[in-house]
């Protein structure tokens with residue numbers, strides 16, 4: 561089926577997920593929506609996150625999306641059940657990769673860096689309970705990190721300092737896996753690698769989301785049959801320069817949207 565995949569996030573972070581999807585499904589057209597005007601979602605109420613997720617979904621459906629990737633842990637953990645029961649397209653969500661971390665850890669101590677909205681959600685709690693039995697999960701809210709990434713300040717000393725502060729208690733507890741539970745955070749990996757000792761493995765959910773997207777497209781028989789170069793459009797309702805810099809080198813349209 562030659563219709564685009566719709567992808568949304570509270571901002572530019574979900575482009576880290578878009579990249580994995582594009583790698584695995586290079587012929588699929590995509591429309592990406594960055595709701596940067598309303599970022600961060602992580603400090604909003606469940607109801608606000610739900611309303612914003614509905615608005616983003618309806619925009620992508622108006623653009624003809626055949627499947628929607630909720631490329632935001634906060635929106636997934638707070639809104640995906642509602643979206644799945646109220647709209648007639650498949651939804652792919654993203655959640656902190658607790659299961660792979662639980663399987664990988666040797667120290668039986670795993671750190672999770674995520675937003676308050678994700679860490680306080682019942683979906684996150686049930687996933688942790690199900691997959692992390694016998695494992696200590698050290699949670700850390702990444703207060704301020706999404707704002708810094710949205711402002712294009714990944715390599716600023718401020719970001720470095722904040723991450724150092726957030727990592728210190730986890731390192732003291734001897735974690736050997738750090739789960740990045742927010743789609744913005746893969747952009748912090750170069751900085752995290754400077755801070756974390758080599759025995760700490762950083763785990764994010766991007767590849768798993770791409771694999772799941774492919775599987776669901778196949779199952780629903782809605783993979784594109786086109787071999788043409790895929791078309792990619794990125795919309796933001798805020799300043800588009802950071803978004804543009806993150807998809808630099810990609811043949812894509814990046815546009816501002818009043819939304």
Ligand code: DGL
Pocket residue numbers: 569570571573574599600601602603631632633634635675678706741742743744
């Ligand atoms: N990318 C969103 C997530 O994965 C960021 C959350 C926010 O806007 O606070 O959770």
